[in-house]
Amino acid sequence: ALYRTAQDRGIDTWLTNTAAKELIVEDGRIIGVIAEDTTSGDTVEVLAKAVVMGSGGFNSNIDMVKEVRPDLRRHRILEGSGRGDTGDGHGMVEAVGGTTTHMDDIWFYVFAIPDHKDERGRRGLVIRGVPDNIWVNAQGVRFHNEDLSGGGTGSVAVLAQEPAYCWSVMDSTMTDDVTVSDPQYYIPGASVKDPEKVKVLIEESPHIKSGDTLEALASEIGVPEDTFVETVNHYNSGIDQGLTEDPDFGRPLSNRKMIQSPPYYALNFTPTARKNFGGVKTDLKCRAVDKHYEPIPGLFVAGELAGMAGGHINGKHGLEGTMLGPALFSGRVAGAWAAKDAGFGEGFK
Numbered sequence: 001a002l003y004r005t006a007q008d009r010g011i012d013t014w015l016t017n018t019a020a021k022e023l024i025v026e027d028g029r030i031i032g033v034i035a036e037d038t039t040s041g042d043t044v045e046v047l048a049k050a051v052v053m054g055s056g057g058f059n060s061n062i063d064m065v066k067e068v069r070p071d072l073r074r075h076r077i078l079e080g081s082g083r084g085d086t087g088d089g090h091g092m093v094e095a096v097g098g099t100t101t102h103m104d105d106i107w108f109y110v111f112a113i114p115d116h117k118d119e120r121g122r123r124g125l126v127i128r129g130v131p132d133n134i135w136v137n138a139q140g141v142r143f144h145n146e147d148l149s150g151g152g153t154g155s156v157a158v159l160a161q162e163p164a165y166c167w168s169v170m171d172s173t174m175t176d177d178v179t180v181s182d183p184q185y186y187i188p189g190a191s192v193k194d195p196e197k198v199k200v201l202i203e204e205s206p207h208i209k210s211g212d213t214l215e216a217l218a219s220e221i222g223v224p225e226d227t228f229v230e231t232v233n234h235y236n237s238g239i240d241q242g243l244t245e246d247p248d249f250g251r252p253l254s255n256r257k258m259i260q261s262p263p264y265y266a267l268n269f270t271p272t273a274r275k276n277f278g279g280v281k282t283d284l285k286c287r288a289v290d291k292h293y294e295p296i297p298g299l300f301v302a303g304e305l306a307g308m309a310g311g312h313i314n315g316k317h318g319l320e321g322t323m324l325g326p327a328l329f330s331g332r333v334a335g336a337w338a339a340k341d342a343g344f345g346e347g348f349k
Ligand SMILES: Cc1cc2nc3c(=O)[nH]c(=O)nc-3n(C[C@H](O)[C@H](O)[C@H](O)COP(=O)(O)OP(=O)(O)OC[C@H]3O[C@@H](n4cnc5c(N)ncnc54)[C@H](O)[C@@H]3O)c2cc1C
Pocket: 018, 019, 020, 021, 054, 055, 056, 057, 080, 081, 082, 083, 084, 085, 086, 087, 088, 089, 181, 274, 275, 302, 303, 304, 305, 320, 321, 322, 323, 324, 325, 327
C-alpha cells in the first residue's frame, strides 16, 4: 500500500535492501541519511528536507536488551521481534543529540523455545496452542497459574525463577495442538500452521525433550525425578478429584486434561524479548527532542522506535494489539508534520 501510494504521487526514490547508517546534519538540521546498499556494499546518500525514522524496536539485538536490563544479564534471553529490529535507529538518533526514554520497559513472552536453526543461538520461537500444559521450573516444581501466560503475568513469574526458564510439560495427546508463531512453520504464503513442519520440530529440536515415563522425562530435562513425578501426579490428582480450581495456584481445572498419556514432552520455555514500550523521546508532532526537550530540526520519529509514539505511549504494560495502532497513528502524525516542515500541507489535523 505504501509503495502504491508513493508511485501514485510520483515519488521515484524507493530503495530496498538499503540499511540506514547515519543521519546527515547541517547547521543543526537533519538533511538526510547515509545508508549502505546491503547487496553491493555501496554507500548511498539520500538528502531530504525532513527525515522520518521508523526502524522499529531493538528486541532482535539481545546485547542491547541486556544493556538496558542489567538484571537479566546472567539469564538466557532470546530475540523475538521482527528480525530487522536491531536498534540501529536508536543509536542514529542519539548520535545527533536525541534522547531515549523507558528503554527498560520490554515486553517478554515466555512461551518460547530457542530456535535450534539459528546458528547464533539467540532467536526464540513462540509456541502457542497447548492449553493443558503445565510449567515446571528447574527444581521440578510448578510455580504459577499457567493460564496467566502473558507479559504481565507469566513472564514475571518465569523471570523470577532461578534460573529464569521453565519446562512446558505435556503428553502425547497435546503435541498435535502445538503451534509455532514463525513463518518457518507456516504453509508458504499463508499464516497457517504446517503440521508436518511442527512435527519435525518436535522430533528434532534439542530444546524439546521426551520420555516414555515421567521419570525418564525428568532425567532428560535434568530435574529431580521424585519431585517432578510428585509435581505431575499432584496436579493430575486435582483434575481426577473433580476440583474446579487448582489449590496451589488457582488455575481453573474444569474440562482440563491430565498429563497421563506417554510419551511425555517438555519444551524449554525461555524468556523472549518481543515488544519495546520505550524508545526515542518526541514531542506531539513526533519531532525527536534533545535532552532539553527541544526538537531536533528536520527529524521525525514514529512507531516502535519511538515507543509507539512520543517515547512510551503504552506505559510499562501493553495489551495484545496495542502496538500496531499507535505505530500507524504516530506514522501519520510524523508524516504530516514532516511534510509541513518540508513545505507541503498543514500538518496533522
Ligand atoms: C511476531 C510479532 C507479532 C506481533 N503481533 C502484534 C499484534 O497482533 N498486534 C499489535 O498491535 N502488535 C503486534 N506486534 C508488534 C508490532 O508488530 C510492532 O510493534 C509494529 O510492527 C512496529 O511497527 P514499526 O513500523 O514501528 O516497526 P517494524 O514493523 O518493526 O518495522 C521496522 C522496519 O525497519 C527496518 N529497519 C531497522 N533498522 C533499519 C535500518 N538501519 N535501515 C533500514 N531499515 C531498518 C526493519 O527491518 C523493519 O522492516 C507483533 C510483533 C511481532 C514481532
